[in-house]
Amino acid sequence: MIYTVTFNPAIDYVVQVDDLTIGEVNRTTYEQMYYGGKGINVSTVLRNLDIDSIALGFVAGFTGSTMEKGVKEQGVTADFIRLEEGMTRINVKIKSGKETEINGQGPTITPTALEELFEKINKISDGDILVLAGSIPTTMPDDIYENIMARVESKQVKVVVDATKDLLMNVLKFHPFLIKPNNHELGEMFGVTLKTDEEITYYAKELQKKGAQNVLISMAGEGAILIDERGKFYKIGVPKGKVLNSVGAGDSMVAGFIAGYLRWSDYGMALRLGTAAGSATAFSKGLASGEFVQELLAEI
Template sequence: MSKLVITVTLNPALDKTVTVEGLEVGGLNRVDDIRIDAGGKGINVAKVLKGFNENVTAVGFMGGHNGKLILEGLEREGINHSFTETATETRMNLKVVDSTVQVTTEINERGGVVSPQERTLFQKTLENHLDKASILVLGGSVPPGIEHAEYALLIKAAKSKGVKTILDADGDALRYGLLACPEVIKPNIHELEQLLGVTLESDGEIIEAARKLTAQGIEWVIVSMGGEGSLAVSKDEAVRARPFRIKPESTVGAGDSMVAAIASSLLHGRGMEETLRWATAAGSVTASKPGTQVCRSEEVEERLNDVGITRIEG
């Protein structure tokens, strides 16, 4: 089977990142820097995988002037894509970076409505690509016109062709997606708490919560906790990773870098512990970069041994 990764972005965005010094809410702020990038979880994962020299194709919905700018950006970066065109405009998301305290505030549009005909065309496009794929990555929100259950349908389609699936979503999109049992999910701690309706304050509580999901058939639950590191849980194992010290520059893309490292690790047959090491290093390297820059494989590989790994179970 091909070593191809397909990333799905149902609700992509043109990311506009503005940097200000000392953001004053309700006051006048002058912009020091502006950057425009293609955005959306699946697209961000594709960018990182390209930097890892993996074979990746990005699919999803795209429309209007913003969509045209995103596709031009992907082509400049040499990322293969096969997006389904929509009659509505692809959304723009605003990220405001306060350089004084290195805090990012995100303001996201909902996205344009996808028609039933556009959805059908996308499903046919994805079906064709799945015949050549090893892994399907699904991430982010769903646009108006698409049901939250869509991820479950796409996961089932992939599994019917022997393609492994990774889901990185939240809310109802995650809840419905779990019904199709993706191989790997990567919620952050807040998304896991929201999903299960609990507050998780210790590693033991996180492991217990994750086991409720592995009992349903999820192979790996990888929980990210920002600067606190991450936990990977399977039916029989639990592993804790603590990141190396960095000067955080931007959290934009750190979680997506983790997902990309997970996909790359699955391609290369790494076990859960080594996958967690790669994912934690990738997220940390990206968080140390300004703006929307992401990690490259050689940078991640250099820091692998700096990730602290503790085997809790198994």
């Protein structure tokens, strides 16, 4: 089974405002609600690719109830922990020329609720896949990812980590199966600006030296680079299309990579499907549909 963890799920309220004017009343020309957070996005795209997973995380308040209902309607099996206080956050995404985001804080996760999550993590078995994605709330310990990975270290569990900076660097000692920083995040981790494939490859291999097995570097419109566990280099471009949405494209790439690896046991094909899934989301108003992913896969 695949498990995804989202510490701070969100209802994304996406609105289109043709000409946003600060300080005035603005009216939308399009609006839509999406139920996600990075791990939930991975679970949703996996479901669209006909692969089951269980989404773990925390919800609270009436918005938490709406989140549970929305995720279920997306076909995702969730095993959320309900918090007694606060509310699941709402993120407002305003599309008007440039994208503007207003992200909510989310509820406080108590030590008791965190122990409930650990109990669920402890039940993960050999052969399972665990996806840890995104930042963590400020109310949580900084070493939460390390704590989780330590709990499955003795098991044959493939851990995928999509995080940045110290949150990612500190878990490399646990030898995650896959990490997916983008090229800018990779440079930030080493205090450099990366301009060439050779520079990106060099620092990707530095992450491998620190413990990562497979390093996938997304580069937006420039495609992606993968250094697999054997040290093999892959580079792939992206299909042609109009970018409509930046939310969830990286999560979709992670989902596609996992789906491709499970389907073909081949890193090259996993990279192709991951790129197709990420592009399908970028070219859609919401997360990638399975049909669109397959359509783009044929073009790559």
